[in-house]
Amino acid sequence: MLKKKIEMRYLLIILLVFTLSACYYDHEEILYGSTTGQPCTDTAGIVSYAQKVVPLLQSNCYGCHSGSAPSGNQLMGTYTADKTMAQSGKLYGTINHAAGYSPMPKGGAKMGACQIATIKKWIDGGMLNN
Numbered sequence: 407m408l409k410k411k412i413e414m415r416y417l418l419i420i421l422l423v424f425t426l427s428a429c430y431y432d433h434e435e436i437l438y439g440s441t442t443g444q445p446c447t448d449t450a451g452i453v454s455y456a457q458k459v460v461p462l463l464q465s466n467c468y469g470c471h472s473g474s475a476p477s478g479n480q481l482m483g484t485y486t487a488d489k490t491m492a493q494s495g496k497l498y499g500t501i502n503h504a505a506g507y508s509p510m511p512k513g514g515a516k517m518g519a520c521q522i523a524t525i526k527k528w529i530d531g532g533m534l535n536n
């Protein structure tokens with residue numbers, strides 16, 4: 407009877423240790439730099455302009471930078487315009503808040519590390535219209 411009680415105690419301790427240590431390295435934000443709590447899977451393989459880059463620019467940039475009177479005279483919103491901005495270094499410079507560039511999105515929070523990495527991979531991959 408006594409032996410069984412001791413065994414149960416050990417079992418509980420082992421279980422507790424496992425539970426705690428399992429959680430320890432589970433912080434995806436720290437591991438992957440994601441702000442959504444999801445691993446940064448968007449940078450896997452070739453980054454699609456249409457499927458990955460446009461939605462990000464749409465929700466962060468196009469509101470001010472498309473149409474007939476884009477803010478700061480910086481046109482975005484078409485493949486040609488986005489590629490031109492990327493080639494000049496301004497796209498990555500502004501979203502990465504690099505020195506010498508006006509930080510974008512203007513007045514908003516910096517884009518997530520995973521989002522920035524996704525755009526950077528598209529740029530580094532030759533800015534394909536894919």
Ligand code: HEC
Pocket residue numbers: 463466467468469470471477478479480491496497500501506507508509510511512513514
């Ligand atoms: C709320 C409106 C707004 C949003 C959203 C916005 N911008 Fe801007 N942007 C501006 C204004 C206004 C300027 C001109 C003043 C300045 O440069 O800060 C500007 C300037 C720029 C410039 C020129 C700055 C330089 O240093 O050469 C670039 C490039 C740019 N924006 C890119 C972007 C990108 C990329 C996004 C999305 C991540 C974005 N903007 C989101 C308003 C906005």
